[in-house]
Amino acid sequence: MSLLSLCKPAKFGLALLISCSALLAGASAQAESVLRRGIVGEPNAFDPAKASLWHEYYLMKDIFEGLVSYDSTGKIVPGVAESWSTSPDDTVYTFKLRPDAKWSDGTAVTAHDFVYSLRRELDPATAAMDPRLQFPIKNARAINKGEMPADQLGVRAIDDHNLEITLERPTPYYINLAAHGTALPVNRANIEKDGSKFARPGTLVSNGPFKLVEHVSNDHITLAKNEAYWDAKNVKLDKVIFTPLVDQAASVRRFEAREIDMITGFPAAELGRLRKAFGDEVRVSPSLTVEYYVFDTRQPPFDDIRLRRALSMVIDRDFLAKEIFYDSAKPSYSMMAPGIPAYGAPSKVDFADLSMIDREDMALELMKEAGYGPGGKPLDITIRYSTSATNEQAATAIASMWKEAFGFNVTLHNLDLASHYGYLQQGGEFQVARASRTPEYADAEATLSLDLSSQKTYNYGRYNNPEYDALLARSYTEADPSVRSATLHKAESLLMHDQVIMPLLNIGNLWMVASKVEGFHDNALNEHPSKYLSVSE
Amino acid sequence: MIFFVLRRMLSAVPTLFVVATLSFFLMRFAPGGPFSLERPLPPETMANLMRTYHLDEPLWLQYVYYIRNALVGDFGPSYVYKDSTVAELIGSGLPYSLQLGSMALLLGLLGGVTVGTIAALRQNSFIDFAVMSVSTIGITVPNFVVGPVLTLIFAIGLAWLPAGGWGDGSARYLLLPVITLALPQLAVYARLMRGSMIEALHADHVRTARAYGLPPRVVVVMHAMRGALLPVVSYMGPSAAALFTGSVVVETIYSVPGIGRYFVLGALNRDYTLVMGTVILIAVLVIVFNLLVDILYGLLDPRVRHD
Numbered sequence: 001m002s003l004l005s006l007c008k009p010a011k012f013g014l015a016l017l018i019s020c021s022a023l024l025a026g027a028s029a030q031a032e033s034v035l036r037r038g039i040v041g042e043p044n045a046f047d048p049a050k051a052s053l054w055h056e057y058y059l060m061k062d063i064f065e066g067l068v069s070y071d072s073t074g075k076i077v078p079g080v081a082e083s084w085s086t087s088p089d090d091t092v093y094t095f096k097l098r099p100d101a102k103w104s105d106g107t108a109v110t111a112h113d114f115v116y117s118l119r120r121e122l123d124p125a126t127a128a129m130d131p132r133l134q135f136p137i138k139n140a141r142a143i144n145k146g147e148m149p150a151d152q153l154g155v156r157a158i159d160d161h162n163l164e165i166t167l168e169r170p171t172p173y174y175i176n177l178a179a180h181g182t183a184l185p186v187n188r189a190n191i192e193k194d195g196s197k198f199a200r201p202g203t204l205v206s207n208g209p210f211k212l213v214e215h216v217s218n219d220h221i222t223l224a225k226n227e228a229y230w231d232a233k234n235v236k237l238d239k240v241i242f243t244p245l246v247d248q249a250a251s252v253r254r255f256e257a258r259e260i261d262m263i264t265g266f267p268a269a270e271l272g273r274l275r276k277a278f279g280d281e282v283r284v285s286p287s288l289t290v291e292y293y294v295f296d297t298r299q300p301p302f303d304d305i306r307l308r309r310a311l312s313m314v315i316d317r318d319f320l321a322k323e324i325f326y327d328s329a330k331p332s333y334s335m336m337a338p339g340i341p342a343y344g345a346p347s348k349v350d351f352a353d354l355s356m357i358d359r360e361d362m363a364l365e366l367m368k369e370a371g372y373g374p375g376g377k378p379l380d381i382t383i384r385y386s387t388s389a390t391n392e393q394a395a396t397a398i399a400s401m402w403k404e405a406f407g408f409n410v411t412l413h414n415l416d417l418a419s420h421y422g423y424l425q426q427g428g429e430f431q432v433a434r435a436s437r438t439p440e441y442a443d444a445e446a447t448l449s450l451d452l453s454s455q456k457t458y459n460y461g462r463y464n465n466p467e468y469d470a471l472l473a474r475s476y477t478e479a480d481p482s483v484r485s486a487t488l489h490k491a492e493s494l495l496m497h498d499q500v501i502m503p504l505l506n507i508g509n510l511w512m513v514a515s516k517v518e519g520f521h522d523n524a525l526n527e528h529p530s531k532y533l534s535v536s537e
Numbered sequence: 538m539i540f541f542v543l544r545r546m547l548s549a550v551p552t553l554f555v556v557a558t559l560s561f562f563l564m565r566f567a568p569g570g571p572f573s574l575e576r577p578l579p580p581e582t583m584a585n586l587m588r589t590y591h592l593d594e595p596l597w598l599q600y601v602y603y604i605r606n607a608l609v610g611d612f613g614p615s616y617v618y619k620d621s622t623v624a625e626l627i628g629s630g631l632p633y634s635l636q637l638g639s640m641a642l643l644l645g646l647l648g649g650v651t652v653g654t655i656a657a658l659r660q661n662s663f664i665d666f667a668v669m670s671v672s673t674i675g676i677t678v679p680n681f682v683v684g685p686v687l688t689l690i691f692a693i694g695l696a697w698l699p700a701g702g703w704g705d706g707s708a709r710y711l712l713l714p715v716i717t718l719a720l721p722q723l724a725v726y727a728r729l730m731r732g733s734m735i736e737a738l739h740a741d742h743v744r745t746a747r748a749y750g751l752p753p754r755v756v757v758v759m760h761a762m763r764g765a766l767l768p769v770v771s772y773m774g775p776s777a778a779a780l781f782t783g784s785v786v787v788e789t790i791y792s793v794p795g796i797g798r799y800f801v802l803g804a805l806n807r808d809y810t811l812v813m814g815t816v817i818l819i820a821v822l823v824i825v826f827n828l829l830v831d832i833l834y835g836l837l838d839p840r841v842r843h844d
Contacts, residue, residue: 042618044617044618044619044620045618045619045620046620047619047620050619050620124581124585124588125585125589126585127585127586127588127589127590128582128585129572129578129582129586130578130582131582132578132579132582141581144581144582144585145581146585196620197620199620200620216629216703216794217618217621217626217629217630217794218630218788218792218793218794218795218798219702219703219792219793219794220702243702243792244792245792246789246798246802247789247790249685250685250700250701250789250790250791250792253685253688253689253692253693253700253701254700254701254702254792256693256700257688257692257693257696257699257700257701259699259700259701259702415568416805417805418567418568418569418570418805418806418807419567419568419569420569421569422568422569422570422807423568423569426568428568456580457578457579457580457583
């Protein structure tokens with residue numbers, strides 16, 4: 001408008017008209033396309049080896065690009081590798097790197113960069129946060145334990161553009177791990193020159209669609225389009241500004257004031273109001289996260305499967321989903337959430353489809369056999385959870401369900417997040433504790449392997465069923481994908497039957513995305529790379 | 538005077554040492570650690586991290602290392618914000634907190650003293666009751682209520698001001714956080730000032746000044762105000778230290794990149810070094826401001842002299 005009105009005097013002279021149209025053309029070329037994204041916290045690092053949190057990986061995957069990456073629908077697509085092949089037994093992956101992949105300093109991204117980066121990730125001296133995800137690579141675990149030098153890692157550059165990754169055993173899901181944040185490449189020259197300060201604006205050399213240009217702690221992180229990126233012509237945004245918004249209510253207000261275009265993680269209690277005010281800009285879709293309670297099998301009477309199953313049966317998960325999560329979550333009766341194509345529908349616990357009334361009758365029967373509840377011994381139960389309003393409401397509801405059904409006296413015990421999980425991970429004893437799981441990669445193994453009896457950190461309840469261990473072991477050597485999937489399903493059914501883990505809800509992904517943002521697609525993996533997003537004015 | 542300042546500074550050394558020692562060991566009694574996340578780390582990863590950050594060594598040795606490094610100004614790396622050192626984090630956040638805090642202090646102090654004085658001069662009048670009721674509200678309504686309400690009105694309803702962020706640091710961005718931070722302080726200063734002013738107006742030297750026929754303005758400003766300011770000044774020490782080190786609530790509500798959140802987040806994340814750094818910073822500020830207050834006292838009250 002202002003430029004057009006400036007142009008009005010142009011009718012007085014052709015020269016002026018020309019200069020005015022030149023000005024207009026210049027202005028439209030300069031109009032920057034900027035996306036303002038909210039993230040749930042300040043990133044702890046820009047070095048991919050030191051990241052481990054979901055919101056950090058959003059940034060990492062915008063700045064760096066792995067061999068393969070995710071598109072906006074959560075599908076694996078070629079990244080630095082334009083194609084790849086696997087050996088018939090799924091133990092060797094060969095990646096063909098695209099010749100035009102470049103670092104932001106203009107040098108070529110080669111197979112040697114990936115050899116360097118993966119060795120660095122697993123080298124104990126790096127003290128990476130999440131190297132576990134690359135343990136399927138040959139010798140990776142031994143290297144990370146310091147038992148072998150890093151050059152023994154099963155990653156080899158055949159030449160500049162061909163990379164071979166050898167795995168410990170058939171790992172049909174390795175391609176998901178190649179897309180993970182822990183497999184992102186870092187620039188060797190950058191690290192050797194700038195040491196621990198390499199990952200800073202102005203210094204960081206990266207190979208993704210964007211590069212890091214500015215960072216003010218707790219205020220904003222600005223990424224600018226990386227012109228050296230091989231697919232730069234398809235990157236529509238000039239800038240992405242990430243704002244860490246720790247307070248959920250504050251992030252909603254920033255969206256309401258139209259200062260931020262996309263936010264995630266707002267209080268579910270606000271869903272009704274926000275839907276009324278913002279309609280389709282509010283997006284709720286199922287995630288892969290399952291929230292559960294775990295029983296400590298070291299503590300009688302929780303070693304009694306009858307008692308555990310009875311306690312699980314009387315929980316009205318529909319009530320929790322509706323009243324506490326405002327329908328943003330779905331009742332869950334399985335360890336896995338739906339949404340992993342290769343796995344299909346998860347295996348639910350056997351009583352999942354019974355009505356609440358039938359379940360309550362069965363539960364009373366079981367509890368009687370176990371010797372507790374009406375007519376039996378009384379029981380005091382303590383539920384432990386990490387401090388949050390939602391966790392407290394859920395625990396209160398569950399406590400009253402147990403009290404109503406069996407007359408048990410339930411005490412709630414909450415600690416801050418670090419204390420709660422620190423306690424569980426250090427093997428602290430408990431009775432019932434709240435936790436949640438999101439598979440690190442789209443494969444059932446990611447979640448189910450955490451309940452192996454050998455697993456001392458993740459297996460809070462010390463679940464120990466040799467049959468379960470054997471099923472998982474069989475899945476590791478099985479080359480046929482459908483047999484492997486069936487084996488994992490059997491394991492899940494067994495885990496659900498034993499109810500050491502009592503799934504409650506499949507949590508939803510909650511987003512608010514301004515209608516001017518294009519290219520956003522809900523997906524269970526919750527992958528939303530800025531590369532595929534654009535802003536219409 | 539110089540001896541007084543020197544003596545106070547020397548006595549600050551053992552105080553700081555005790556503060557550092559206590560907080561170092563208290564932190565470690567809390568369960569969990571800087572690497573306890575909802576998604577736990579496998580033992581080998583944990584071992585690598587603990588070794589890299591020397592957390593696997595005996596606690597007393599870690600303490601010795603910490604004190605030795607702190608003495609030469611090295612407050613260590615942050616265990617959570619892994620690309621940064623504690624000094625860098627505090628160094629980058631402190632200017633924001635200082636700017637916000639000093640403006641809030643100024644607003645609170647000037648506003649509180651003015652309002653308190655007016656209320657005292659019109660004791661038991663409508664203005665007095667109004668000022669005192671408003672200041673009671675200012676003290677009792679927490680800033681996590683005031684902040685969102687102001688945002689809803691001025692940023693979302695009227696769309697006059699931004700809802701958060703530091704932006705270019707201009708008045709538009711600072712107005713709401715400064716007001717939110719200053720309100721409770723203003724209320725406290727107003728109440729203190731009113732009380733001491735009423736007392737001062739009945740003091741002998743003020744009555745004498747009146748009897749001499751001095752104009753009321755001169756009596757209030759030159760004679761009564763001086764003595765009435767003493768309680769206000771003594772409250773200024775801790776109040777300034779608290780304002781300058783940021784407020785986690787205000788910083789979170791308005792996304793201000795200050796250091797206030799490091800106290801709380803650092804403790805929740807068990808970021809030991811970051812917590813130590815902020816605790817020592819607060820201790821230093823409290824000591825410095827208390828010293829300044831004592832010097833000011835000497836200037837305001839002839840009975841207090843630091844020889």
